[in-house]
Amino acid sequence: MKKSFYHYITIGIVVLYLLIPLLGTFLYSFATSWHKTILPEGLTFKWYIELFGDIRFLESLGRSLILSLGATILTLIIMVPAIFSIILYAPKLEKIVQSLVVMTYAMPGIILAVGLIRAYSTSGVSMVLITIGAYFVGILPYMYQGTRNSLRNINAETLMEAAEILGASRYTAFIKVIVPNIMSGILVSSLLSFSILFGEFVLINLLVGGHFETVQIYLYQKLSQSGHIASAIVVCYFILISILSAVMIKMTRQKKETI
Amino acid sequence: MKRMNGMLLISIIPFIIFVLLFLFVPLFFMLYSSFQENGGTGFTFSQYMEVFRNTYYHQAFKNSMLISFFSSLIAITLAVFAAYSITLFSKKVQDRILVFANLTANFAGIPLAFAFIVILGNSGLFTLLFKHFGWDLLNSFNLYSWSGLVLIYVYFQLPLAVMLIYPVYQGIQAQWKEAAALLGASPSQFWLKIGVPIIMPSIAGTFSILFANAMGAYASAFALTGSAYNLVTIRIGAITTGDIFARPELGSAIATLLGLTMVLALLINEWLTRRIRRDLS
Known part of the structure; x- marks a missing residue:
């Protein structure tokens, strides 16, 4: 045609x-x-040289990485076993998890931030930790979907039965059989979550502000000072999310080929 | 049977604790403080009364809804035509365009606002270019006005709209077109009588997702002019953390009303998606 x-x-x-x-x-x-x-x-190239020579930028980059990576790993450790157990042993609870997912859609960062400020700003707990908790809620939908799809793809139930018949305990079977098999699928949703959190500005700015300068906050500060340096940051940021997307696509394709 | 409950409990308890602490507790505190007096005491409807009485907040809701409506409308119109065009290309080209859409979907907030400042700001590339040629096209355009903000909103809505609309065309099977053609329908008749009625509920559903997405957006407008735009999200941010004097109770009331708007948009989406499923089965 x-x-x-x-x-x-x-x-x-x-x-x-x-x-x-x-x-x-x-x-x-x-x-x-x-x-x-x-x-x-x-x-x-001088803007890039200046940018990477600025210790404040490198520090903010480090904070962003720690914050996004920390929140992603924490969410991974908490969510994957929970979703696994719910799907295999308490499928009725899955409906509740699904409504939680819908709830997070109706609570964008700005609304969540107001609630978190009211709940915790006077509690004495570091607001950086609160932000990590908020990130857990923010990436819950992606992690849930990724974990559920991966479990479905590998027939988790049959695998667990086989492992248990062969004498593995439930925990061993989960760690040694299920986790390695769903790793690639989970990694894809982790990368997606990471790239979303790396670009997050609303929560970190409202909850913590300038006390904990991430790349996004650094960029916001630079907007009014140097347009060239700000664009160098934006270019670096875009290259980073491109690399992450490329890895995700490659992993998804490989997975399709092996199945 | 007993043994498996152990695993279920151990894995599910931390999950429940996190959801309670970071989703339900803040939600409760927001609702609770929206019924408090300034300073966080008593029980009152006065915060809501103030939102309903004060025309400044009416304007904020109106502005947010207008920009969400128009940016969603523009993005979805472009996406409806472009997504169909995409389906006509080879699988490889389709994949490439979708990857590009996926990539740009992540390009939002502060970096996006800045990219627009670079091309259309006061000394932006296109501003200079048009000035050089003596076109005063841009004299009537200002990035820091509403029309500028609409451009930015359309940018982050467009990739999302393409990705959501694209699968809808997979539902229209080639056989239907052939069957209609054999019965003597022209392509325009096919689209008018068969194609559009089938995709309409999905388009409306996508529209409500885009609308909710735009209603909750904050960072781009904030990056562009700080608190100058009178949008609901900007008002909430300014009132809650306010530099001069914060009124978190009022902020909570506005945030609650914004949340209700989003819930409404999502309910409409669910109702529409359910309709299409019933129609097709």
């Missing part, structure tokens, strides 16, 4: 709309100066 020109136009509009801001930022991050001319006056 010959595609008419019209279909190229509709896709073209969408792709250009999504691409132009990215390209503009990319170009700007390499420009020496760009105030009056149509094209940048020169190209340079």
Whole structure:
């Protein structure tokens, strides 16, 4: 079937709309100066050198990594066994988990932040820890879906029965048989969760603010100071999420091939 | 049978504790404090009364709803046509476009607002370009106004809309088109009488998801002008953490009302998706 020109136009509009801001930022991050001319006056790496030479940026990067990675791993450790048990041993509870997922959709960061401030801001508990707990709620839908689909794909029930008949205890069977088999599927939803948390601004800004500067907060501070450095941060951020997406896609494809 | 309850209990208790501590406790405190006087005492409806009386907050809800409505409408219109065009290309091209949509869906909040400042801000690339050619197209446009914010909202809604609409066309089977053509229907007749009625509930469902998504958005508008836009989420942020004087009770009341709006949008979505399933079975 010959595609008419019209279909190229509709896709073209969408792709250009999504691409132009990215390209503009990319170009700007390499420009020496760009105030009056149509094209940048020169190209340079100095913004990147300056950025990676700034200890404040490196520290904020470290905080972002620890925070996002910590929250993802914590959620992984708590959610995977819980979802596993619920699906295998208490399927009736799954409905409740599903309504929790819907609840989190109706509570975006801004609403959750108000509740958390009211509940914990005077409790003396570090608000950074509270933020990690809030992140648990934020990525719950992705983790639940990832775990459930992986368990379904490997026929967890049959595997558990086989392992137990062979004499493994339930815990051993879970750790040695189920976990290695669902690892790749869970890793995909973990990467997705990580990249969402890495870009998170609302909760960390409202709950903790400038006391715990993450990359997003650092970027927000830089917006008004240096546009070039801010665009270098945005480019680095976009490259990071691209790499994470590439890994996710590759893993999902491999999984499909092995099944 | 006893043994398996042990595993169930051990694994499920931490999960329940986390959900209680970070979902239900904050929800309860928000509802509870929305009925308190300023300073967190007593029981009163005055916070809600203030939201209903004060036209400034009416305006915030109206602005949020308008921008959510229009950004969703623009994004979904583009997505409905583009997603159909995508289905006509080879599987490889389809995958590539979807990967790109998925990638840009993650590009939101502060980085997104900044990218728009770079291309359309006061000394943005396009602003300079148009100035150079002497076009005053941009004289009437200002990124820091509502039209600028709509552009940014459309950006984060568009990839989501494409990803949600794309699978809908898989439901329209090629045989239906052939059958309709054999019976003498023109392509436009097919779409008008068969195609559109089938995809309509999904489009409406997607619309309500996009609407809720935009209603809860905060970071982009905040990055652009701080607290200058009068949006519900911006008001909640400003009132709750306020630099000058915080009124978390009032913030809680507004947040509760915003939450109710989202619940309503999601209920409409569920009702619409249920409708399509019944129709198809």
